[in-house]
Amino acid sequence: MEPRRWLAAAVLMCLLVLCGGRELKTKHAPIYDPALARTLAEYTSAVYTADLTQLFTWTCERCGDLTEGFEVIELIVDVKNCLQAYVGFARDMNAVIVVFRGTQENSIQNWIEDLFWKQLDLDYPGMPEAKVHSGFYSAYHNTTLRDGVVRGIQKTREVYGNIPIMVAGHSMGGAMASFCALDLVVNFGLKDVILMTFGQPRIGNAVFASNFKGYLPNAIRVTNAHDIVPHLPPYYRYFPQKTYHHFPREVWIHSVGLGSFVYSIEEICDGSGEDPACSRSVSGNSVQDHIHYLGISMHAESRGHCRIVTDDTSLQYKMDPNGNIVFSKQPGLSDDELHSAQ
Template sequence: MIANPLEDKARGLSKMYIQIGGLRIWFACVDPQFLSGLIPQLKMMCVVFFVIFFAEENGTKEMVPVLAGTYCLSSFLFTWKSFSLLFAVMLKSYDGRPVYNHTLALTLVEYTSAVYMSDLAQLFTWTCERCNGLTKGFQVIEIIVDIEYCLQAYVGVAKDLNAIIIAFRGTQEHSIQNWISDLFWKQLDLNYPDMPDAMVHHGFYTAYHNTTVRPAVLGAVKRAKKFYGENISTIMVTGHSMGGAMAAFCGLDLVVNEGEENVQVMTFGQPRIGNADFASYYSLLVPNTFRITHDHDIVPHLPPYFYYFPRKTYHHFPTEVWVRELSVLKLVRFGVEKVCDNTGEDPTCCR
């Protein structure tokens, strides 16, 4: 059973990412926004640790100066560390790219989780396990199911975000068709205007463009705009794993072929879907895109990137947000979200 992140804020985005991917080997992580709440606990842990250590060596009479010194030192170290972390995030926000919104990521990962629900009645009425908290009040317009290729998605309206939400389900463990798409590494010419030399993953491209998914999604978007036109300011597309790949193609399709101007894409554990030329075009056309990755997730590393053949290999588009695990004295583990560079293949991130 998947828990609501509001019940355990300290684990936040990383916990939700873990649960979607089914990677139980990850430890509980703490998101940067909640790091300030953890600092006092870390201070006290340091105090207790050193108090016990010196108590055994020196006795209780030595405790007052040790306690004061340890607390001051830990206060300085953790305060400086948190300030440095915030400063680094601020620097990343002023390089001309869209600013990463952690709260929005927490919301969209919930929408991404909901699309995995097998009870379509609960999904349509938005009464499922994920249909509360950050996503409460969501109005489903249409649920899309392609039985032949084992694909699922939904389109709806989030009034609190003034947005149409499109969510794509990821790879199903027992779906042969999905695994064939994942492992089919043949590249295909992309017939988008003004995209010479752009090549994409055949399986992922086909899953969106050559199935019943695309016409159903576009039709639902038009109906949503008709019913809620005045309340819609943006279209947000999301998905996990293969669903992330389909979300990226959908976002690009909305901009290039449907003329949509305000499209945001946020994916979780998305594989590479095209070469460097495609990545360049994509980043220009859909700049408000974030790929959330984790250092224990292998999917974003696939298909492989070959450093010595950058123009002839698969290449991620920006912007990656890398969730990685850190530890303090091997006692406390927490997650830090790093906004990576604008190349799509930042060597200091997930690549």
């Protein structure tokens, strides 16, 4: 090998040791688990499935590989606000999985442009001086999602015990997932709540972020390369108490290397939530980086706005006066038992 290539290889190895070789640990276990991140990314991708029947029966194209054998207990669709979440049981991990869908705008660019102008406008209950984005807060707290998610968690744990609860979401779904995880800890007193989001926007100010860290110290926000959404709403460093501020801890996926030696790493960032050496070190200008995480698609199967499809009339669902849809079943039913019970 030429000396120059040897040098490039040596520099790359140093970069990998410095950036990718760190493993953040508590006294008992690592805070960030790359294998868990890939599994939760697959669960998060599945929520974008347009066919609700396939999603509820876990037969969709994205419902396999690392998530095979998952049992959906509750699938909630808030039609008016174009929101969706599901709750179920992952037997291989012995855990409740809760996943929120991201924005379903025909053009995600419209939603991104809107985030530039969002202001902190809601006091979070019980946290003096903690302010949050009212739209993200209301999307979880003031719609049908909260009741459906809590009901699904309770049903699952009644059958499978007080197992851990893993909450995930992408984009706006990550914002709702964050409020959900905090809600479960603060208002329901639940333990073993694990939060991991992908491409999540900022949702509150520095006081809120500090409180959030106190309740969910091991929460993870995965960000990808130049993804534009984690840069929104904007962070104004000259007004730290008045601006939006991410809660920790970020894990930034990006490429390092020289020349043809390029390697993707998952860099564990500092505990500030706004590590200047992580995603804030680059311009957030890519929508493409927003809709692909860990090689997994994070966008809808079609461009239809809040498209809802059901192709199996034997699966009944409940619809409230506002047109909201809930697929629900008792935990432990097989697919055959599910169909015969309808």
